[in-house]
Amino acid sequence: MNTKETKKSIIEAGQKAVEELIKVAKEKIVDSDDDVSADRLKNAAATKKLAIFDAFEILNRIQIEEDMLNEKPKEVKVQKTFKGFAEGRSK
Secondary structure (H helix, E strand, O other): OOHHHHHHHHHHHHHHHHHHHHHHHHOOOOOOOOOOOHHHHHHHHHHHHHHHHHHHHHHHHHHHHHHHHOOOOOOOOOOOOOOOHHHHHOO
16 A cells, blocks of 8 residues: 555545544533533533544644645745834834
């Protein structure tokens, strides 16, 4: 198995992982009407947050790897910074 095929397999696995993380994020935090402690609610919310952020991180990395496989040019982001009058005139 060459490197390109391996990367494609990893990308497919990453996409499946994202689907599973989406399932976790869609689950209800509380599944009963019983009084639930604040700690349990906080832990459940933190778990959902982690699943969502992990999914975005995986998707970003998948996009980077697919761009490298397809040999797309890397996008250069120009960052505009605010300069006041004095900062713009100083040299």
